[in-house]
Amino acid sequence: MIHDQLIRAATQILIDHVDELTALDQAIGDGDHGLNMRRGALAIQSKYDELAAQSLNDALKTMGMTCMSTIGGSSGPVFGTLLVTLGKELPAEPQAADLARALDASIKALTRLGKAEVGQKTLLDVLEPVRMLLTTSSEQGAALVARVRQCAFDSAEATAQMDATRGRSSFLGDRALGHVDPGSRSMALIIGAICDVLLAAR
Amino acid sequence: MIHDQLIRAATQILIDHVDELTALDQAIGDGDHGLNMRRGALAIQSKYDELAAQSLNDALKTMGMTCMSTIGGSSGPVFGTLLVTLGKELPAEPQAADLARALDASIKALTRLGKAEVGQKTLLDVLEPVRMLLTTSSEQGAALVARVRQCAFDSAEATAQMDATRGRSSFLGDRALGHVDPGSRSMALIIGAICDVLLAAR
Amino acid sequence: MKKLINHVDTVLAESLHGFAAAHADIVTLDPGLQFVRRRTLKRGKVALISGGGSGHEPLHTGFIGHGMLDAACPGQVFTSPTPDQMLAAAHEVETGGGVLFIVKNYSGDMMNFQMAAEMLERDNETVIINDDVAVENSTYTTGRRGVAGTMIVERIVGAAAERGDGLAALKALGDAVNKSTASMGVALTSCTVPAAGGPTFQMGAEEMEMGVGIHGEPGRRRVKLTSADDIAAELTGAVLKDLSLKRGQEVVLLVNGFGGTPLMELYVMTHAANKVLAAAGIKPVRVLTGSYVTSLEMAGCSITVNAVDAAMLALWDDPVHTAALRWRM
Amino acid sequence: MKKLINHVDTVLAESLHGFAAAHADIVTLDPGLQFVRRRTLKRGKVALISGGGSGHEPLHTGFIGHGMLDAACPGQVFTSPTPDQMLAAAHEVETGGGVLFIVKNYSGDMMNFQMAAEMLERDNETVIINDDVAVENSTYTTGRRGVAGTMIVERIVGAAAERGDGLAALKALGDAVNKSTASMGVALTSCTVPAAGGPTFQMGAEEMEMGVGIHGEPGRRRVKLTSADDIAAELTGAVLKDLSLKRGQEVVLLVNGFGGTPLMELYVMTHAANKVLAAAGIKPVRVLTGSYVTSLEMAGCSITVNAVDAAMLALWDDPVHTAALRWRM
Numbered sequence A, B: 001m002i003h004d005q006l007i008r009a010a011t012q013i014l015i016d017h018v019d020e021l022t023a024l025d026q027a028i029g030d031g032d033h034g035l036n037m038r039r040g041a042l043a044i045q046s047k048y049d050e051l052a053a054q055s056l057n058d059a060l061k062t063m064g065m066t067c068m069s070t071i072g073g074s075s076g077p078v079f080g081t082l083l084v085t086l087g088k089e090l091p092a093e094p095q096a097a098d099l100a101r102a103l104d105a106s107i108k109a110l111t112r113l114g115k116a117e118v119g120q121k122t123l124l125d126v127l128e129p130v131r132m133l134l135t136t137s138s139e140q141g142a143a144l145v146a147r148v149r150q151c152a153f154d155s156a157e158a159t160a161q162m163d164a165t166r167g168r169s170s171f172l173g174d175r176a177l178g179h180v181d182p183g184s185r186s187m188a189l190i191i192g193a194i195c196d197v198l199l200a201a202r
Numbered sequence C, D: 001m002k003k004l005i006n007h008v009d010t011v012l013a014e015s016l017h018g019f020a021a022a023h024a025d026i027v028t029l030d031p032g033l034q035f036v037r038r039r040t041l042k043r044g045k046v047a048l049i050s051g052g053g054s055g056h057e058p059l060h061t062g063f064i065g066h067g068m069l070d071a072a073c074p075g076q077v078f079t080s081p082t083p084d085q086m087l088a089a090a091h092e093v094e095t096g097g098g099v100l101f102i103v104k105n106y107s108g109d110m111m112n113f114q115m116a117a118e119m120l121e122r123d124n125e126t127v128i129i130n131d132d133v134a135v136e137n138s139t140y141t142t143g144r145r146g147v148a149g150t151m152i153v154e155r156i157v158g159a160a161a162e163r164g165d166g167l168a169a170l171k172a173l174g175d176a177v178n179k180s181t182a183s184m185g186v187a188l189t190s191c192t193v194p195a196a197g198g199p200t201f202q203m204g205a206e207e208m209e210m211g212v213g214i215h216g217e218p219g220r221r222r223v224k225l226t227s228a229d230d231i232a233a234e235l236t237g238a239v240l241k242d243l244s245l246k247r248g249q250e251v252v253l254l255v256n257g258f259g260g261t262p263l264m265e266l267y268v269m270t271h272a273a274n275k276v277l278a279a280a281g282i283k284p285v286r287v288l289t290g291s292y293v294t295s296l297e298m299a300g301c302s303i304t305v306n307a308v309d310a311a312m313l314a315l316w317d318d319p320v321h322t323a324a325l326r327w328r329m
């Protein structure tokens, strides 16, 4: 089953990038994001056998609950809620349109939970462009996957420009400008790793 | 009266060497010796008018009491006792032999006070060689003054070799070796400054 | 990184074990390390539960005990604890009076405590602490941050809970104390999160971060280090401006060290802050100087002013017996 | 040098003013800044006077109050106070019971206190503290140094003085507590004396000074930083060896921070020390973890063990009310 590989790839990429994520969070936050993501990734990896035996939906929910109970910080509830919502909303064999709908539901759940909106330099600023792309793109298959991958990385990069004008870091003014949001970078890394597996599987 | 100049020179040399004395005490002690000596020197300088009006003996006692009540640390009682003892023991117009006798009394007073003996890397290791020189030297006048000056500096330097084998820093072993005792350096600076004034006055 | 630790992964656990052993007369450590709780509970009393990322010690575990908290949930260093921890703590210390959660206003803490509060099937309320006047919106905080003022809320509300006040009254009191409390801090050096291995931020040999957060987050601006009097004037001034106090107002003054500041300097800052208060006609009726809400080994301090009324002051003075704050018992 | 100060020459005075203001309920500051004294004296009680160089706060001023000291004489940073200060303090707080001086064994402190003792025309005795087992003879100390154990002597003898013990009994008790107390410390960073402007010693990024003194004086050796467990084993081991305790002995354990060490690490060290004690069959019946006898902002800690008997332990537990130590009142 392909979701084994997806889980392995998506968690490993976070572990491999722990120092980069730490550095990003040190620049404008409190420096724990890399360790938080690694802790969650390791917790998921330790449940690998259990997850491999589950359906995609159940595996997503299990991973979400694992995030919530092991990560803490903002990332725990945020990635936890994202995964649990995806697990609830996706059909067993999701297509692009299904994913777009499930992401829409996830973004709404995250806004309810954390009061952040798109444009405020959080991982919502990766999820929303990806959702839009999935909704509007005329491409399909490998071409779409490659576009999604690029969109995720570009959107994460773009968060660097978000602080100076508005949003939750406005008092930092120029000081946050130029710094990528750590959670957005994590989100892009995860999406990128998933896309790579999907592309390789074709 | 020449003792004005002596006091001025002996105090100023300490103030000018505060950083060197600090560094010496940082190497094997607690780093306050430079500041201690400067504090005492400044306190004496602030009594300059009073001291200028006093006899040599009274001036020595006043300076000794000033050291005791303003310096603190080891230097306060040590330099205080030295000065008070000299003030008591010296005749009004002291010759070399008088000074040798007064130094002998001072060394005894210091040993009573601080339990340190010659050879234990304290300023006694400057006072004792100077006392010996004054007792045994056949020279007189400027030649003797120059010898005393040299003896004081050499003796202070020699304290650097005192630690490794015995004495109060024996547990430091090699670590104190090569470091000059800060109080000995102060003592040499004072003696040197006094000798310079005496030599210039001839 | 120079730290007295065995391994970055075991710091928190070992520290909790050391804490529990040192204060076994006051606290008990949950064997799963989910929370630290008061050793002896009082039936029917509202349970006060706080928590947050570790690295701010003695906050929060050091404030467990008579007249303050019933339990605290320690997260990883600078990372909010998980909802499981708050639920486990609540189930253990709730004895019929319901639960009051005291939460510092960081999105991580807010979300995790909120999830716990929603899952908890007992009466509960939450007091949110947001006393930091340095930045209106900081990274990952909607609104102001919660900093040293937290301990003042924990103390006053803790005293009220101890005398038997109900959940609604405590929630109202907590909100009122929070509203009348303001803080601002300055950092001279960075802290080093053990697992990160290096300093959170770099600072020049003559710089200070004015308005720093308790996780080393940036504040108002990076400026040249100035005198204690100037720093106290800026910190205390910002705090007084925020509270817009009238002359003659009585306050509790907290001069809080961030972990790496000698007490000698904290008392210099206390003296400096007192001068600012005197000039503004504000009366510090209680003064607390020490490292109570820290950022690991960060050098620097914060100044907190709490405008007390007679009722709050009486509660402040009530007996308290915790690891870090103790009087009259 | 980064410090929260106005000027190196005024640090001590401003710090004393800040201290006195923060603890005005307990202490009074001599207008000439010669000493800090207990606000309310007890007629006929033996007056306990300590003091020493500043920079070790809360020692000694933070231990003035009920059940501990009557007065403390603060010298300049790391410099013994002058005899005038001790005399002024003695004249102020002696109320007929005589004076007990508590002096750490440094030649500066010894000489200045001795001069004061000789000049004082009242009954007086001196207890000399020399608990540091690191070096038998250190720079400018004849014999062992006095370090964190000082506060244990001040506490136990203070309690005995409070209940009315006479001068001779207190002197004997002080000597006995000193003899049953041993300490050793380690430094990870240097301290910086304000007026010196730079660190007292240089240390590599991975080094520690094992057996360091509380003025940053060298100790046994400079070695590579190792784990908390290894450090605790060496410090506690040296202390236990010195005291040659039997299995089953009850002790007070003090894990003391030097000023720049986060509480989190001190509790890791407490846990580590407890393991060493357990292995040796020694029972820590009281544990104190905190920064009580410091070296400005030096990072590191010391471990002190005091072998108590039942009488000493009862005195330890007696009510105490000082700025830095307070319980049961």
Ligand SMILES: Nc1ncnc2c1ncn2[C@@H]1O[C@H](COP(=O)(O)OP(=O)(O)O)[C@@H](O)[C@H]1O
Pocket (backbone or CB within 6 Å): A025, A029, A030, A031, A032, A033, A034, A036, A037, A073, A074, A075, A076, A078, A110, A113, A114, A115, A116, A121, A122, A123, A124, A181, A182, A183, A184, C078, C079, C080, C106, C107, C108, C109, C140
């Ligand atoms: N309210 C929120 N809604 C959505 N995402 C958020 C929110 N707050 C923070 N995040 C995301 O979480 C990331 C920070 O996570 P992390 O550093 O692990 O936690 P914390 O901020 O609590 O230290 C941010 O980069 C951001 O993308």
Ligand SMILES: Nc1ncnc2c1ncn2[C@@H]1O[C@H](COP(=O)(O)OP(=O)(O)O)[C@@H](O)[C@H]1O
Pocket (backbone or CB within 6 Å): B025, B029, B030, B031, B032, B033, B034, B036, B037, B073, B074, B075, B076, B078, B110, B113, B114, B115, B116, B121, B122, B123, B124, B181, B182, B183, B184, D078, D079, D080, D106, D107, D108, D109, D140
């Ligand atoms: N017992 C003693 N007898 C004579 N001189 C002493 C004694 N102890 C210390 N000294 C001298 O005092 C110097 C140190 O003075 P200082 O640094 O000012 O005081 P402290 O050692 O108390 O910090 C030493 O270098 C030594 O020469």
Ligand SMILES: [Mg+2]
Pocket (backbone or CB within 6 Å): A025, A029, A030, A031, A032, A033, A073
């Ligand atoms: Mg973070």
Ligand SMILES: [Mg+2]
Pocket (backbone or CB within 6 Å): B025, B029, B030, B031, B032, B033, B073
């Ligand atoms: Mg010295």
Ligand SMILES: [Mg+2]
Pocket (backbone or CB within 6 Å): A030, A032, A073, A074, C053, C078, C079, C080, C108
């Ligand atoms: Mg965090």
Ligand SMILES: [Mg+2]
Pocket (backbone or CB within 6 Å): B030, B032, B073, B074, D053, D078, D079, D080, D108
């Ligand atoms: Mg000294």
